[in-house]
Amino acid sequence: xxxxxxxxxxxxxxxxxxxxxxxxxxxxxxxxxxxxxxxxxxxxxxxxxxxxxxxxxxxxxxxxxxxxxxxxxxxxxxxxxxxxxxxxxxxxxxxxxxxxxxxxxxxxxxxxxxxxxxxxxxxxxxxxxxxxxxxxxxxxxxxxxxxxxxxxxxxxxxxxxxxxxxxxxxxxxxxxxxxxxxxxxxxxxxxxxxxxxxxxxxxxxxxxxxxxxxxxxxxxxxxxxxxxxxxxxxxxxxxxxxxxxxxxxxxxxxxxxxxxxxxxxxxxxxxxxxxxxxxxxxxxxxxxxxxxxxxxxxxxxxxxxxxxxxxxxxxxxxxxxxxxxxxxxxxxxxxxxxxxxxxxxxxxxxxxxxxxxxxxxxxxxxxxxxxxxxxxxxxxxxxxxxxxxxxxxxxxxxxxxxxxxxxxxxxxxxxxxxxxxxxxxxxxxxxxxxxxxxxxxxxxxxxxxxxxxxxxxxxxxxxxxxxxxxxxxxxxxxxxx
Amino acid sequence: xxxxxxxxxxxxxxxxxxxxxxxxxxxxxxxxxxxxxxxxxxxxxxxxxxxxxxxxxxxxxxxxxxxxxxxxxxxxxxxxxxxxxxxxxxxxxxxxxxxxxxxxxxxxxxxxxxxxxxxxxxxxxxxxxxxxxxxxxxxxxxxxxxxxxxxxxxxxxxxxxxxxxxxxxxxxxxxxxxxxxxxxxxxxxxxxxxxxxxxxxxxxxxxxxxxxxxxxxxxxxxxxxxxxxxxxxxxxxxxxxxxxxxxxxxx
Numbered sequence: 001x002x003x004x005x006x007x008x009x010x011x012x013x014x015x016x017x018x019x020x021x022x023x024x025x026x027x028x029x030x031x032x033x034x035x036x037x038x039x040x041x042x043x044x045x046x047x048x049x050x051x052x053x054x055x056x057x058x059x060x061x062x063x064x065x066x067x068x069x070x071x072x073x074x075x076x077x078x079x080x081x082x083x084x085x086x087x088x089x090x091x092x093x094x095x096x097x098x099x100x101x102x103x104x105x106x107x108x109x110x111x112x113x114x115x116x117x118x119x120x121x122x123x124x125x126x127x128x129x130x131x132x133x134x135x136x137x138x139x140x141x142x143x144x145x146x147x148x149x150x151x152x153x154x155x156x157x158x159x160x161x162x163x164x165x166x167x168x169x170x171x172x173x174x175x176x177x178x179x180x181x182x183x184x185x186x187x188x189x190x191x192x193x194x195x196x197x198x199x200x201x202x203x204x205x206x207x208x209x210x211x212x213x214x215x216x217x218x219x220x221x222x223x224x225x226x227x228x229x230x231x232x233x234x235x236x237x238x239x240x241x242x243x244x245x246x247x248x249x250x251x252x253x254x255x256x257x258x259x260x261x262x263x264x265x266x267x268x269x270x271x272x273x274x275x276x277x278x279x280x281x282x283x284x285x286x287x288x289x290x291x292x293x294x295x296x297x298x299x300x301x302x303x304x305x306x307x308x309x310x311x312x313x314x315x316x317x318x319x320x321x322x323x324x325x326x327x328x329x330x331x332x333x334x335x336x337x338x339x340x341x342x343x344x345x346x347x348x349x350x351x352x353x354x355x356x357x358x359x360x361x362x363x364x365x366x367x368x369x370x371x372x373x374x375x376x377x378x379x380x381x382x383x384x385x386x387x388x389x390x391x392x393x394x395x396x397x398x399x400x401x402x403x404x405x406x407x408x409x410x411x412x413x414x415x416x417x418x419x420x421x422x423x424x425x426x427x428x429x430x431x432x433x434x435x436x437x438x439x440x441x442x443x444x445x446x447x448x449x450x451x452x453x454x455x456x457x458x459x460x461x462x463x464x465x466x467x468x469x470x471x472x473x474x475x476x477x478x479x480x481x
Numbered sequence: 482x483x484x485x486x487x488x489x490x491x492x493x494x495x496x497x498x499x500x501x502x503x504x505x506x507x508x509x510x511x512x513x514x515x516x517x518x519x520x521x522x523x524x525x526x527x528x529x530x531x532x533x534x535x536x537x538x539x540x541x542x543x544x545x546x547x548x549x550x551x552x553x554x555x556x557x558x559x560x561x562x563x564x565x566x567x568x569x570x571x572x573x574x575x576x577x578x579x580x581x582x583x584x585x586x587x588x589x590x591x592x593x594x595x596x597x598x599x600x601x602x603x604x605x606x607x608x609x610x611x612x613x614x615x616x617x618x619x620x621x622x623x624x625x626x627x628x629x630x631x632x633x634x635x636x637x638x639x640x641x642x643x644x645x646x647x648x649x650x651x652x653x654x655x656x657x658x659x660x661x662x663x664x665x666x667x668x669x670x671x672x673x674x675x676x677x678x679x680x681x682x683x684x685x686x687x688x689x690x691x692x693x694x695x696x697x698x699x700x701x702x703x704x705x706x707x708x709x710x711x712x713x714x715x716x717x718x719x720x721x722x723x724x725x726x727x728x729x730x731x732x
Contacts, residue, residue: 408726424572433569435553436529436562437583437639438590447582451573451622 035059038186041086045155045189048162058185059176073311073340073401074369075284077245083218083249085187093441130473140204148197151206154222157193164195164395168226172255172292172319180251181288184220188253191221196231196262202220205461207236218249225255227262229295234265234461247275247310252287259324260295267460268316272308279338279367282310289316293325293351300412302345303459310339315348315373319356320382327356332454335368335400344374344405349382358389361453364400371403376469382434385415394452396445482507482649482677483528483548488539490520491525494648495539497523499673499703505647510679512714518724520568525701528680530556530562544646557583558590559603562623562645564636566652570624571657575607577619580642587643605607608641612668613692648672649680654688666691686718699725 029040038059042052067078144151148159157165175185189225192208199286227233250272266289275282285308291300302316313333322378329345347356356376364370370393378385393402404421426448434444450457450469457465485504497520505511513521526556527534528541530553541548548556571579580629584604586596596604605619613635624632632652638650638695648668669692673679681692689697689711697713699722706729708715717725 154557430569432529432531432553432569433565433571436557436565437579437643438554438557438586439582440554440586443582443586447574447579451571451578454573 014397019355020206027086027088028084029172029442031084032081032360033059033083033085033187037085041187041189043274044086044088047155047156047158047375050166051158055186055188056441058182059187061176062179062182065176066183067179068380071342072373073313073314073342073429075311075340078284080183085218086189088104088189089382089438098417099237099263120308144202144204147203149200149201149202150193150195151194152229154188154191154224160194161193164226165224166255166256167194169222169380170255172257172290173253175289178288180286184222184251184253184288185460186272187218188220188222190223191223191252191254193223194225194233194235196227196233198228199230200228200274201231202233205234205236205408206237209238214437218251220250221252223252223254225264225266226255227256227258227264227298229259230261231259231286232263232265234267234268236267236269236461237271238271246333247284249284249286252288252289252306254287254316256291256300258291258295258298258300258322258325261297262295263299264291265301265459266291266316266362268302268304268306269460270304270306270308270312273310274308274339275310275354277337279310282306282339284473285312285314289314290320290346291317291327293322293327293354295325296322296351296480297324298322298324299328301330301459303328303330303331303456304343304457305453305460306331306333306341306343309341312339312341314377315344315346317348318356319348319349319350319458320356320385321353323351324353325351326354329356329358329360329374330358330459331359332453332456333370334363335365335370337366337368339366339368341369342371344371344375346375349378349385349387349389350377352385353382354382354385356387358384358387358391359455360389360391361456362391362393362395362402363449363452364393369401369403371405375407376417377409378412378417380411383414385412385417386415387415389417389419391419392452393421394449395425397421404434482509482544483680484540484542486540486542488541489537491535491537492523492533496566497703498527500706501539501697503705505648505678507678508673509696510673510681510692510694511707512681512683512692512694512700512711513698513700514683514686514717515715517684519700520703521700522651523657523703524726525563525649525680525682526555528647528649529553529561555590556584556645558587560646562646562648564633564640564642564650564653566655568624568632568636569603570622570627572622572625574623575620576623576638579623580639583639584642604642607609608638610640611671612638613664614638629656629680630658630665633661633665634668635674637665641668641672641715645677646676647680649682651682652684653681654683654685662674663691680682682691686714689714701725701729 039054040083044311087305103459141151173181176182178397194206196202225235254348256266258264272283272285293300300318304316306312313389316329320327328348331343333341333343335341344360346360358374362372376387376389391404402423406419407415410417426445430448431441431444457469485501485503488498489496515521536549543561550685574595582599588595609619614634627635653665657665679696694711697709697711699707707725
């Protein structure tokens with residue numbers, strides 16, 4: 001083995017430190033998916049009739065759909081009858097305050113570094129804690145309520161804020177949008193709901209922390225965020241899962257809606273279990289995320305740092321419907337060992353003077369495959385649309401792959417679309433240069449990568465940017481040596 | 482400071498340095514000259530610990546320690562500095578951040594606390610004046626879009642920051658115009674002191690007008706074939722390498 005291979009092995013050869021399992025009493029749905037499963041989930045959540053009908057419509061559509069195969073990732077066919085569609089920690093009693101949370105669950109989140117509390121570390125962030133199919137608790141609800149902000153689990157929103165949910169659910173990602181969106185629409189379990197009323201600037205970061213715990217279970221979360229006229233919110237999601245030898249499916253749907261002059265900033269630090277060094281196990285992260293800039297001068301900004309999952313397959317997108325609206329996508333996707341990622345974005349320009357910006361940084365190490373796939377679509381109505389795309393790939397070692405699939409569909413000749421792409425490599429010369437200044441291989445790689453991703457990290461909320469940098473160093477630990 | 486004895490080094494199976502010997506004492510400046518392909522840059526890379534340079538025999542003692550047993554990064558922290566002939570670019574990493582990491586890595590190695598922001602900036606200011614580098618230059622990504630002269634100046638700036646015991650300059654003069662050459666040489670001269678040694682590798686005598694060496698060595702076929710004072714460099718400039726070659730062949 002050459003020295004550079006050794007470095008790669010060392011840097012990549014880290015252990016996933018979130019891979020433990022919590023022993024709690026859980027409730028499950030029976031394995032497999034039928035109409036009864038859908039009814040079971042809906043009943044478990046005490047949903048109104050309209051919601052059940054909505055789910056069943058999705059289920060029937062899903063049954064007739066075919067799994068897509070155009071993506072540049074490879075995995076054995078999923079047996080959808082071999083998955084448990086609902087798993088939830090058994091509630092011992094009604095959770096009214098933070099003190100009522102099961103100590104085991106509490107300990108889990110402590111261990112994950114996001115303690116369930118409204119103080120110290122997380123004082124500036126309200127968190128919705130979701131384990132498997134259920135939201136455990138949401139912090140800071142009361143103080144947010146004073147401003148008219150609704151931040152709760154989607155299950156609760158369906159019961160308490162039915163009119164809002166009914167109006168917006170599926171308005172950006174319809175039930176039959178795609179195979180996994182249809183599946184999610186039928187069986188989605190929990191996720192977060194956010195509503196920011198007119199003119200309100202949300203005073204703290206809102207965050208959801210998703211944890212998969214149960215075995216053989218799929219997680220199908222659903223998130224819906226609505227920013228009413230002139231409002232602003234910054235939202236962050238984080239996620240981890242135990243280490244298991246079998247693959248687990250995570251098929252989420254996230255919908256964002258901004259009205260006139262509103263802005264949503266959505267950040268993701270995705271750290272699902274990536275599988276072991278031989279590529280065994282790990283999460284299939286098949287997610288549909290889409291935002292609709294419905295109002296004029298509105299803005300949606302996606303920032304994602306993707307380090308986990310065996311397979312990541314998602315394209316957080318923006319539909320720029322309102323005139324002068326802005327869509328942004330900043331992404332760092334890291335793949336190592338046998339991980340695969342096919343990720344990117346879609347920017348759909350419909351309104352006049354709409355602008356979008358795409359900055360994608362792919363980092364591949366080990367034997368992984370990393371693809372950027374992006375669509376920029378300018379409709380005939382979108383006068384003076386402007387898009388700038390930059391897609392950079394960085395290779396560590398010579399056993400990995402980086403791919404770029406840009407698509408441009410321009411139907412208006414007043415628009416302007418710019419695309420830049422680069423591919424680079426952390427070669428021996430670069431490492432030697434850093435070594436010669438006294439930095440170890442690990443320090444060097446960490447510095448090079450962070451420099452490379454700087455443009456994306458600066459769009460993350462401060463405390464998460466620091467977290468993301470650390471996560472990146474851990475993910476690539478041992479990839480050079 | 483540095484003692485190289487009977488050093489034989491191969492690259493890709495081919496012997497480049499052959500039974501090479503050199504002694505450098507603290508405070509001395511040694512220049513190594515010679516035509517292309519004689520092993521000058523191989524010497525520099527071997528001392529700095531670059532991979533793929535296979536030491537077949539010989540020893541290198543640096544400040545009483547066996548240099549060949551150390552990895553490149555450890556050698557650097559022990560005080561070996563190489564000013565590169567072709568410095569690389571590191572996008573998104575400013576010279577300031579790079580130097581902060583490097584300076585603190587060295588301090589940690591020496592059992593010192595990291596420098597706080599204030600002291601570090603003070604140090605940056607002082608050292609940047611040595612090579613006449615502007616402040617805004619240091620917040621730019623390392624070597625990205627730098628001219629040849631700027632890259633070399635940046636190398637000397639880093640040398641000043643890291644305060645090494647042994648400075649190896651690998652053809653630092655190549656690609657420099659006369660003004661840049663003067664600035665770089667001035668920087669080096671300001672760093673000369675009784676404890677610090679220099680190994681200056683160059684093709685041309687020109688640089689040695691500015692950095693005046695204590696010793697000049699001529700390399701040929703992987704070893705030093707002739708040594709002398711600074712006047713040797715002048716003779717080489719005037720007469721070329723052929724007479725050395727002839728002398729060597731006669732022996």
